[in-house]
Amino acid sequence: MLKDLVNQLERWYEENQHEQIVEAIEQLPIVERDYKIIGHYGRALNNLGRYSEALQQLETVKQQGQQDADWYWRVGYAYFFLQKWQKALAAFEKAQELAFDNRVEAYITYCRKIMKNIVQMTENVQHIPFRKRDFSQFWEQSDYANKNYVEASPTPEIIASIEQELGYKLPADYIWLMQQQNGGIPVNTCFPTVMPTSWAEDHVAITGIMGIGREKTYSLCGELGSNFMLEEWGYPNIGVVIADCPSAGHDVIMLDYRACGNDGEPAVVHVDQEDDYYITFLAPNFATFIAGLINEEIFDIYE
Structure with missing residues (x-):
């Protein structure tokens, strides 16, 4: 038997x-x-x-x-x-x-x-604290970004409402950055990885970072926001999608709350729909992820 x-x-x-x-x-x-x-x-x-x-x-x-x-x-x-x-x-x-x-x-x-990377990334953030960094050149300025990503600065009421809808407490550093500019397309859009993904052998790329709101297409609770990606694309219910990728839905960047609980400090991961939703760890927290973004030219093999 x-x-x-x-x-x-x-x-x-x-x-x-x-x-x-x-x-x-x-x-x-x-x-x-x-x-x-x-x-x-x-x-x-x-x-x-x-x-x-x-x-x-x-x-x-x-x-x-x-x-x-x-x-x-x-x-x-x-x-x-x-x-x-x-x-x-x-x-x-x-x-x-x-x-x-x-x-x-x-x-x-x-x-x-x-x-090894966690130690290096942590030392980098500790060397220059996240909120002391110069973000004046962080965002790309474009009509496309303004139309699809950039929301008005989030009020405490909006933040609470979005958190309630998502079911997770957003990281304090994420909220702080969104209060400087609420969503958009960064100048630096690549993050190094130690594992290959469907995008590249040594890095992932993002298109934009979702703002806290509902008005823009690529906001957390917008038309193509976090809940849409979980419900329509089948991404695992481990947290919040915060960034879309150039693959047009076939991979995303998420805040991963599995280890910390819904109110804790989430890690940042890449989730690869092309590889049966394989999850690749990127950074221990949002601040470290943002500080680790680098320009795509570094990975341009034609340069």
Whole structure:
């Protein structure tokens, strides 16, 4: 019976039917869920973005997994997407010690680069505090930006209303920047990455940053704002879309509240619809993301 189920779980995995896997296992009495079944369960939960639940399940068979590279890989994968880089790195390194795997090696490299970048980005922001920076040349001035992005300066009432509609508390530095200019197109539109995306091997690009309001097309609650991208394009409900990208909807930049809760300080991530909504960590907070934007000419291979 269990052998037939395991074979079925493998077929569903090959067909990307991860919800089917979870549903089938959850119908199975807990006493019948052996080590292999829990492994399938954790993997499916990871593939559905339910990383905390995956860790909880994998933890129940921790003793049996001590010599299993797959167990450490699944644990590391969950920690990686929960942005717990040190724990992810430790799990990946143990998996690699048990059985060399190119995918594990890649994630070890990603962890190390991300942790190094976070230190560098944090030092950069600490060297020149965000609100002491010169933003006089930050925004591109254009009729297109004025028509589609730039809202009137947000009042406390508007901010509260938008937060209520979105269901998240906006970062203080984001609100502060929008009070200087409420949305628009930055002069610098690229952010370096340690992982390749559908846009480029080493960076992502944005078209504009959404302002706090409802009037403009690319405002947080505008016609093509955050809720539209979640509801119509199927982006994961992990936070708030704050920037669109040149792909015209096929990737976006989001505030990611999974680790901090709806009222906390969110990380900034890239979500790639072209790659099954793969989430790439960019920066630990909004201020660090803005300070890290660089000009597209740096990535222009024709220069």
